[in-house]
Amino acid sequence: MSPVTRSVALVGAPTDIGAGHRGSSMGPEALRVANLGARLARRGMHVVDRGNLTGPLNPWAPPTDGYRHLDEVVAWNTAVYEAVYAELKEGNLPVMLGGDHCLAIGSITAVARHCREKGTKLRVIWLDAHADFNTSQITPSGNIHGMPVACLCGYGPDALTGLGDVTPATSPDVFRQIGIRSVDEGEKRLVHEVGVDIYDMRYIDEIGMKAAMEEALADIDANTHVHVSFDVDFLDPSIAPGVGTTVRGGPNYREAQLCMEMIADTGRVGSLDIVELNPAFDKRNQTARLAVDLVESLFGKSTLMR
Template structure:
């Protein structure tokens, strides 16, 4: 059997964010030795370098959206790169960049699923539900809108990035670690019936039970996409993000989450986003992210049966 090929795709932009600095995320992950650590797991890793797109003009919102044209350009680049890797049978990893870029990666994954007859499941590991619309958020920052856009709520240039219809429906998402949802957004996620396992749910049920629920129904015909926003983690262990929210998963809870995803054997694409070295301490958040990504690819304390 040939080795699984992992393709690293750097996307150095903070075009959708409210703070500058996520554009440095891809390099921080490389400095933390992501490729080498995955190669040690027996994987074949190809670093495709960085995608290119417009610079961040750092302007206020226009008609409710900040930098919409630039966000579309970056997401089209991600969409094209991701679809190319998936079509070649590779497992693409997006080194972000901010979370608006998941519009491009997941639109590509959804297209790949339609082409191969697979069921899509998206695990959204994040402090935020990212289901905002221009009407629900005054900031206009599109990194708070990707799930809404993927489900058809948002500007047509993003909701129909890969064709003439929204990429996905809310039922494909399982959101884990949520602890910050804007006032207007609460109504939106409720009406859309997004599967959300917030921190209270994790506190009450425990990470093991939550992951069993979130992963239920995954089988041989499932393409599992993991969208890992580093602010999913508690800021005490992961300070290097622009939008910290206290009360996130601990190191052990995060490890268990990743190990249980690995146990399914069905993760087929990954985003690592919102790592912001400008807020980090000696690259510790990037190192932690790489540590957790190793666990996504099967690193464990013991050899498990």
């Protein structure tokens, strides 16, 4: 189905329940202020804004048995899972407005279920500074926004690994991680053991964004559902200061644009997360505006003259 005929549903999840800093709960509103809906409508899409999901408040408590706010994280992810799955059932393209990256457990669990029911192959393009493959044994913080990929692959508490109809929701081979540059030592060993496909910044520096993306997208075919999980800290903080966990040395504006345009060129984008936007650290909403600009490129806006 061409992007022109797509019906896009914006689903807000305003919580920083899995994060180490307050503020990403304001992300959905910042994206709306930056006119995400109107900009996508300008691309010929039918856009409906479902408003915000509701869930428990952030108790800002220390870890219990290795996890911070586990019950609340489960509640929020359950709400995201149900909302995203409902949009996919309706034939809509869900755009989950986070919130912190723990919410990808819910959204990708829903997308994985949808793909199994449709008989389509799932490919998750994970745009992030972090691999997010921590476990409670690896990280002392207990912040679950560092654990979503691990949980999706079955490494985590039962309440999160068993969120959907199948456990685990996905396998490591569905992920293509782009822009990684901050990985804990124990996490590094684990991603090597399980075989996550990672295109870190060193690799991108060596071969260029174009060649890296060609590799990452090589096996996408007409029977592939592409889910993009866009953590705004993927971008270099010099252009995107409005995130909770900045890591220097990320993609610049042109590299990020090329990345998004090449994903768009596959024609297979079927769902999207936009997460970890933290207006408390931003300057005049510039990071939200940049994120919206890049999402437009993901949905077909191009600088190509040819």
